Amino acid sequence: MAGLGYNVGMPNYPLELYERLLAGGEPALLAEVQRADPEHVYLDFKRVASSPSLYTRANGFSLHPSDLTNLGKALSGFANSRGGVIVWGIDCVGNDPMSRGIAPGVESVGSFKGVVRSLLGKASTPALADIRLDVIELPSVPGKGALLMYVPQREYGPVRAGVGEGTDRYYFRAGDSFLAVPHDVLAAMFGRTPPPNVFWKVVIASNRPAFVGREVKIEAAIVLHNKGQALGFHPYFTVTMDTPGENCELRYSELDSERFTFHGVLDAFVTVVGRPDYPLPTGALAGAVLITLTLCPPFTRGIRLDAGSGCDGALPHELTRKVDVEAVRRAYDLAVNEGASQSQVWGSMFPDPA
Numbered sequence: 549m550a551g552l553g554y555n556v557g558m559p560n561y562p563l564e565l566y567e568r569l570l571a572g573g574e575p576a577l578l579a580e581v582q583r584a585d586p587e588h589v590y591l592d593f594k595r596v597a598s599s600p601s602l603y604t605r606a607n608g609f610s611l612h613p614s615d616l617t618n619l620g621k622a623l624s625g626f627a628n629s630r631g632g633v634i635v636w637g638i639d640c641v642g643n644d645p646m647s648r649g650i651a652p653g654v655e656s657v658g659s660f661k662g663v664v665r666s667l668l669g670k671a672s673t674p675a676l677a678d679i680r681l682d683v684i685e686l687p688s689v690p691g692k693g694a695l696l697m698y699v700p701q702r703e704y705g706p707v708r709a710g711v712g713e714g715t716d717r718y719y720f721r722a723g724d725s726f727l728a729v730p731h732d733v734l735a736a737m738f739g740r741t742p743p744p745n746v747f748w749k750v751v752i753a754s755n756r757p758a759f760v761g762r763e764v765k766i767e768a769a770i771v772l773h774n775k776g777q778a779l780g781f782h783p784y785f786t787v788t789m790d791t792p793g794e795n796c797e798l799r800y801s802e803l804d805s806e807r808f809t810f811h812g813v814l815d816a817f818v819t820v821v822g823r824p825d826y827p828l829p830t831g832a833l834a835g836a837v838l839i840t841l842t843l844c845p846p847f848t849r850g851i852r853l854d855a856g857s858g859c860d861g862a863l864p865h866e867l868t869r870k871v872d873v874e875a876v877r878r879a880y881d882l883a884v885n886e887g888a889s890q891s892q893v894w895g896s897m898f899p900d901p902a
Contacts, residue, residue, distance in 0.1 A: 562590050562631035566680060566698040569633065574650060574686050577638060577694060581648045584850065584870035586640040587724035590632045593640045594618050600656045603663040611663060616671075617712030619664065623672040623679075625719035625726035626699035627707040628737075629863060630747070632721060636660070636695040645872070653692030657683050661695050673708045676700070703777075706737040722866045729863070736861040745776030746783045746828060747865045748836070748857040750898075752891040758883040764843040766890045769803060770836045772828060772857060780828035780859035784821045785836040787855040792876045795844040803835035810837070828859065843883075843893075847876045851897065871897045 569576045580586050587593060597612035611619070618634075626632035637654035654660050661681050669675050680698040706718050706729065718729040718737075729737070736743045751769045758764045770787070774780045791798050800818040802810045807826045812818040820836045828834055851871040858864040879896045882888040888896070 562626075562633055562700070563698060565590055566633045566696060569635070570682050570684065570696055573684055574688060577635065577684065577686075578650055580635075581638060581640045581650065582645045584645055584872050585724070585868060586645075586648075588869070589629070589721050589723060589865070589867055592622060592632065592634045592724070592726075593638050594622075594634060594636055595639050595652065596637050596654050596660065598660070600659070603656070603660050611667070613712060615712075616667075617714055619667065619671050620709030620712040620714050621719050621726040622697070623668075623676060623699055624707045624709040624714070624717070625721045627672065627676055627702040628719060628729060629701065629721035630865070631701040632699055634697045634699070636664075636697065637692070638694050650686050650688050650694075653686045653689040654695060655692055657693035657695055664695065664697070667711060671709075671711045673710050674705075676702065676707065704742050706734060720863045722864065723868050733861065733863055742777035744774050744778045744780035744828070744830070744859050744862045746772055746774050746780045746857050746859045746862060748772055748785055748855065749833075750894070752894055756890050758888055758890045758893045762844055764880050764883040764893060766839075766841045766843075766894050768839045768841070768890075768894060770839065771833050772836050773833045774828040774830055774859075776862065777830055778861075779830070780822075780862065782822050782824070783828045783834070783836075783857070783859040784819065785855070785857045786817075786819045787837070787839070787853070788817045789839070789841075789854075790849070790852045791841075792843065792847045792849055792851050792871075792873060793845065794848070795846070797840075797842040797844075799840040801838040801840065803838050807834060808836055822859070843876065843880050845877075845880065847873050847880070849873055851876060853898070869898055 597614045602610045622634045661683055668679055678700050682696045684694045684696055686693050708718050718734055719726045720729050749771045751771050770785055772783050800812050808820040808822055810820050850873045853869045856864055856866040875897055879893045882896055883893045
């Protein structure tokens with residue numbers, strides 16, 4: 549590969565996302581809300597159920613039970629996964645992304661922030677260091693704001709929710725949900741040896757032109773990376789991806805047949821699994837599969853990407869990304885009219901590492 553064009557699963561992405569949203573304010577939040585899939589493995593939006601009378605009264609501060617449950621799940625789930633960002637006070641519901649707005653916001657958001665901060669010591673076990681909380685003003689919703697919370701990944705030992713209905717349960721982040729940690733994985737997390745942590749990256753030759761004739765072609769190599777502290781046995785990667793039109797093509801190809809077994813179904817779905825005699829060492833990278841996506845008009849639908857990675861004894865890392873048909877057309881035009889490279893075209897459709 550001539551260059552690194554796009555990287556999915558960067559360990560520092562949650563903090564980068566947090567700082568970008570904080571710097572961008574309401575416009576940056578609105579851009580996220582109006583994505584086809586605003587919530588993903590690193591980002592969660594939560595409407596606040598608590599009324600100001602709960603978290604501003606002088607004789608004791610409190611939060612609505614659903615807010616307490618969401619707080620406990622977010623701290624446990626993000627800390628046990630790869631970290632993440634939760635935005636308090638904003639809804640992202642609705643089938644039409646462009647119809648979503650910033651409302652409802654949080655009244656007396658500064659007081660709400662204070663109560664959330666006061667709860668951090670008991671909202672998870674163990675209590676987490678380096679939590680960040682910042683208020684974002686919402687000019688479109690006078691008198692209200694949003695609370696941005698960054699939760700870092702905890703490298704060693706599992707984190708348990710300490711408040712709400714999920715008290716004493718362990719969670720992890722999968723796609724856009726917080727799920728209970730499976731028993732066998734939890735047992736490994738409690739073991740003396742820290743577990744492996746296999747996630748995936750997309751590597752693209754960034755200096756290659758994408759446009760040839762009427763076609764825009766992107767070759768994306770999926771690379772597995774063990775960021776954990778133990779050998780990753782049977783590392784795997786699965787992917788399902790749509791094409792945006794009848795003239796488009798999608799192909800999956802083996803990258804390393806000595807280390808991985810390759811199972812594909814009519815170029816619609818593929819799974820690669822590490823061979824028994826090839827555990828993925830700590831810090832190691834291994835090429836799993838080559839995805840070749842060819843774009844050629846007309847484009848009649850968007851693209852959906854469902855992918856996941858993991859290994860024995862480790863939490864799975866799952867991701868769903870949706871690209872609407874207009875974003876596909878813009879990416880194609882970027883290659884045709886501006887000579888964009890393969891990595892630039894891919895990045896325009898999938899702008900966020902995940």
